[in-house]
Amino acid sequence: ETGVTQTPRHLVMGMTNKKSLKCEQHLGHNAMYWYKQSAKKPLELMFVYSLEERVENNSVPSRFSPECPNSSHLFLHLHTLQPEDSALYLCASSQDGGGIGGYTFGSGTRLTVV
């Protein structure tokens, strides 16, 4: 496989559930990102990891917990979510800060909280 792969593509979870989103990149990039895309709202940067260290956390509620075990994998652990957390969650990767090549995005996980 090449590019950025996200699983699952779709997820429906209750507010008391715990689930995890997975992202994997096969591009040799050294930075990975989580974005939230909600209807009628701009893309929101949630977390940034560079060389497996978190370099940015944009005031995201603690019910979202990222994990980056190595430069190829990124997880977003979810617990006690709210209905307003329903959105498309996008993972991206880049080489360094992405200033030259930009980001490569996955297809996203469509999350519905019921």
Place this chain on the structure above:
Amino acid sequence: GDSVTQMEGPVTLSEEAFLTINCTYTATGYPSLFWYVQYPGEGLQLLLKATKADDKGSNKGFEATYRKETTSFHLEKGSVQVSDSAVYFCALSDYDYKLSFGAGTTVTVRA
């Protein structure tokens, strides 16, 4: 801080029409500029980019020129197709791991 402003949509066009989506930016340094496209049900794909003033990015018939004097990076295509229906995002990167996105412009092309 850095920011991107792009024209609001939605934009509806007929096939073979000319498309322009305006994008202006604010940045303290010398950013790279990008256009991303998002087809229905998919993530964002890099459409084209420009890394310095007067550079022209092009791909799939789309073009955009980095204009430092007007701080703009307008996207153009001379003859759109139904398959160009998507959401288009202008973005900039100032080399600090942040890609600042515009709000997106929804384009619908009718046969």
